[in-house]
Amino acid sequence: MxxxxxxxxxxxxxxxxxxxxxxxxxxxxxxxxxxxxxxxxxxxxxxxxxxxxxxxxxxxxxxxxxxxxxxxxxxxxxxxxxxxxxxxxxxxxxxxxxxxxxxxxxxxxxxxxxxxxxxxxxxxxxxxxxxxxxxxxxxxxxxxxxxxxRMRKDATEIAGLRKAGQAIDRVHARMGEWLRAGRTEAEVGADIAAAIVEEGHTAAEFVIVGSGPNGASPHHDVSDRVIERGDIVVVDIGGPIPEGYNSDSTRTYAVGEPRDADVAGTYEVLQRAQHAAVAAVRPGISAQDVDAAARDVIAEAGFGEYFIHRTGHGIGLDVHEEPYIVGGNDLPLEPGMAFSVEPGIYQAGRWGARIEDIVVVTSDGVEPLNARPHELVVLDS
Structure with a gap:
């Protein structure tokens, strides 16, 4: 047993x-x-x-x-x-x-x-x-x-989520140790999974390493694809800490200088969208309005068809729980609600990108629980 x-x-x-x-x-x-x-x-x-x-x-x-x-x-x-x-x-x-x-x-x-x-x-x-x-x-x-x-987290729960966010930030800060040309996604993923535990989690609940065209699949896992110089790589990782609360954070990396000329401009749109959604979070605003804050920026830039999932999901003892930040959800946000803000742009057959932070609604606004930079991180290949 x-x-x-x-x-x-x-x-x-x-x-x-x-x-x-x-x-x-x-x-x-x-x-x-x-x-x-x-x-x-x-x-x-x-x-x-x-x-x-x-x-x-x-x-x-x-x-x-x-x-x-x-x-x-x-x-x-x-x-x-x-x-x-x-x-x-x-x-x-x-x-x-x-x-x-x-x-x-x-x-x-x-x-x-x-x-x-x-x-x-x-x-x-x-x-x-x-x-x-x-x-x-x-x-x-x-x-x-x-x-x-469960949607309304108390101070102890928020402290657990904050601790989990700091732990996963430490893993992202080490990405240059593993992510480089010539290695497979699976090899990189195994190193990341070990680091997730090393940095304070009880397990690696999920590890997504989506390189090149695989990054255009939001729920890609890892594969035997060999990472190439010039690839854009989506890394979405998380897991529970001993207190039971989960981390979930996505950053997008370039292995050497990006090979595609449109990366900089497209990624800048994504940054603006993620910032707009986080900035919109406050008590009283609806979940669907936060979703719209990100979606509108992406749509106005001509990428609306490439943003193919909700903007966020609640998090706590489960990685995915209420509230869901999605169109049609008119739930007013309240202090203590915690959820991801993770818009993405996915161009099938080419490359994708996502930026994800966990945030908590405060009495007068929002507290992001992840602190890693949002810029496209260019790693030595």
Whole structure:
């Protein structure tokens, strides 16, 4: 049996209990009798441990405010992995079960006959169906309820994101150690992944090294393509720090002087677009208006068809979470919301470029959490 370590730094018990209380209130406001939270980032947000998703049911049962005491239901053999969870201080009962017992009936006994329950968005179908058949009641997703809590980061969470941003900046600062002509994207990516851990992350969650025409594919990974002198290279990297919060930062590099004459002018447009979007961030402005701030600059310069994704995504315990900075999202931004600002210009078959910072909405504006220069960095080939 193998799994990532459960023993990583967590918020203090008072902060976690406040989150559980807010979740109970949010469930009541949503006319939902209980939340059933599976292992993952939602569980970590609420009790400080993410756990793991296996064939045996583990779930945090959170009755709506006024409807009973929360309970952590888990296999007895998994209980040692949760030994650091301060359940007494959180006001959470622990209910264990062993193979041969029916854990769904354990949950049902705790809840009685609920009219509506909300299950984690990522709960395995095995458990969703087992709970439906045994607990009863109308099922819905818990994500829309919990995202209202998780979108607004507290000071501890922002400190974690700030630490993650500084760690990934240190990796970008070292790019000249690895990125050069004659090496494959995969070779460069392996060195970057090792450096991500060296600089304070627990893992490299993703490493994109898109050289030449591969840089025009926003979700390119790495390949055996040999990097050539004159290539433009998109490097998008990130991962979690021990506190669980993630980094995500993209910079674009040139290996020697760019071979294409249009690079300087096109990249200058991208810089202006990214700056305009960051400058637009403040409380009260909508997510779609930040997207438009970047998109309008790129479109006015004639590159609108080459900007083929949203401007940003929320970040925290997950790399991608609410709020999404995209057209059609009229959500007003509030202090504590954290997200990426990452416009790109992608010319298929030629080259691409992206600039990405994580930012946090403050009481009167915005705080960027990445500090590496936005200029096209020309590395010795």
């Amino acid at each position: 193998s799994r990532r370590s459960l023993h990583t730094p967590a918020p203090d018990a008072a902060s976690l209990r406040a989150r559980i209380d807010r979740a109970r209130g949010a469930a009541a406001d949503a006319n939902t009798d209980a939340l059933l939270i599976a292992p993952g980032s939602d569980l970590r947000y609420l009790i400080g441990q993410a756990g793991g998703s296996f064939e045996r049911l583990t779930t945090l049962v959170i009755p709506a405010a006024g409807d009973g005491v929360p309970a952590l239901v888990l296999p007895k053999l998994e209980a040692p992995g949760y030994a650091d969870v301060p359940t007494d201080e959180l006001g959470v009962d622990v209910l264990t079960w062993v193979d041969g017992e029916d854990p769904y009936r354990l949950v049902a006994g705790r809840l009685g006959k609920p009219g509506r329950v909300a299950v984690s968005d990522t709960m395995a179908a095995l458990h969703v169906l087992g709970l439906r058949d045994t607990v009863g009641g109308e099922q819905r997703l818990a994500g829309p309820i919990l995202r209202e809590l």
